[in-house]
Amino acid sequence: MSFSRIVIKLGGSVLYSHTSWIERLKQTIAPYQFQAVSIIVGGGDIVEGVRTLHKLYPRLEQSSLHWNCVSLLDSTCEVAHQLLPLNGIIETDEAFDLWCQAPSQHAKWVNVSSFYSQSRLNQIPPAWHPELNWNTTTDALAVLLALQWQASQVILLKSCHIDPDWSLEQAASLGVIDSETPRLAKLLCNSSVRLVPFA
Numbered sequence: 659m660s661f662s663r664i665v666i667k668l669g670g671s672v673l674y675s676h677t678s679w680i681e682r683l684k685q686t687i688a689p690y691q692f693q694a695v696s697i698i699v700g701g702g703d704i705v706e707g708v709r710t711l712h713k714l715y716p717r718l719e720q721s722s723l724h725w726n727c728v729s730l731l732d733s734t735c736e737v738a739h740q741l742l743p744l745n746g747i748i749e750t751d752e753a754f755d756l757w758c759q760a761p762s763q764h765a766k767w768v769n770v771s772s773f774y775s776q777s778r779l780n781q782i783p784p785a786w787h788p789e790l791n792w793n794t795t796t797d798a799l800a801v802l803l804a805l806q807w808q809a810s811q812v813i814l815l816k817s818c819h820i821d822p823d824w825s826l827e828q829a830a831s832l833g834v835i836d837s838e839t840p841r842l843a844k845l846l847c848n849s850s851v852r853l854v855p856f857a
Contacts, residue, residue, distance in 0.1 A: 661763055662693045663809040667800035669817055670702025670734045672856065680742050682856060686815065687744075687765045694761035696748070696768045696803060699734045700796040701727055709792065721790035731770040731796065739767045748772050758807055770799055773806050782806060785845060788838045798838035801851060805842065810849055814839075815856035829853060 666686065672679045687695060705727045712718050732749075739747045745764035748754050754772040779787055786805055788794040797814050804812045818834060826840035834853065843851045 662690075662811065663761060663804075663807055664690050664693050664695045665800050665804045665807065665809045665812045666695060666697045666765075667796055667812070667814045668697060668699050668738065669815060669856070670700030670705065670731075670796070672702075672815070672817055673699070673734060673738060674702050675817065679856070683742060683815075686813070686854070686856070690765070692763050694763060695765035696757070696807060696809070697738075697744075697765060698768050698770055698796055698800055698803060699731065699738045701731050701734055704730045704734060712792075720792065724790040724792075724794065725776060728770055728774060735767050735769050751775070751778060754806075761807075768803065770796065770803075773803050774799055786842065788842065793836055794838045795836040797835040798842055801839055801842040801846065804846060804849055812843075812846075812849065812851040814851065814853050816853055817857050818855075820853045820855045824853070826851060826853075 668679070668683060708723055708727050708730070712720070712723055735747065745766050747767040747769065748757050749769050749772060751772050754768065757766070786802060788798050788802060800812050800814060803809070814835065816834060820834070824834075826835065826843055829835045830837045830840050839851070
């Protein structure tokens with residue numbers, strides 16, 4: 659049976675701002691109940707803390723901080739999974755490879771480290787490599803997941819005003835998404851990236 663693959667990115671800040679995100683996310687997922695859905699979670703305050711450290715200590719290497727933040731994303735994903743178990747969590751690169759080969763018609767949480775790590779960069783085209791700095795957030799990593807998973811759609815849930823007429827480039831210039839998202843989105847074939855208000 660053929661069905662679509664959908665990537666959803668939930669901003670980590672949502673976990674800290676209100677508890678209604680659980681029901682809201684259920685409502686967001688509901689129209690895709692007969693599709694395969696991968697959900698990743700941003701870092702929220704945890705990653706913002708690292709960003710603050712870098713402002714205080716600019717001599718810290720950005721690429722090293724980047725990978726530190728990637729490892730922290732597994733923690734926010736685990737918390738989200740505990741609060742809303744859905745149909746499990748993709749935790750390892752082996753599990754992600756299986757998810758690529760045989761996705762099911764379910765929504766699953768996906769650890770960023772399962773598809774994006776220093777070692778895994780060797781397995782993906784150089785053009786897909788995001789910048790190892792603050793220009794790359796989980797918005798861009800959601801697109802990277804879509805590239806590897808061959809998803810048909812990426813939905814970025816944003817807790818801010820969204821103008822439906824914005825291009826990705828305009829959204830990036832306003833700081834709504836990172837600057838790597840529009841670049842990576844151009845590499846998606848027959849896929850769309852949508853910004854959806856989620857407050």
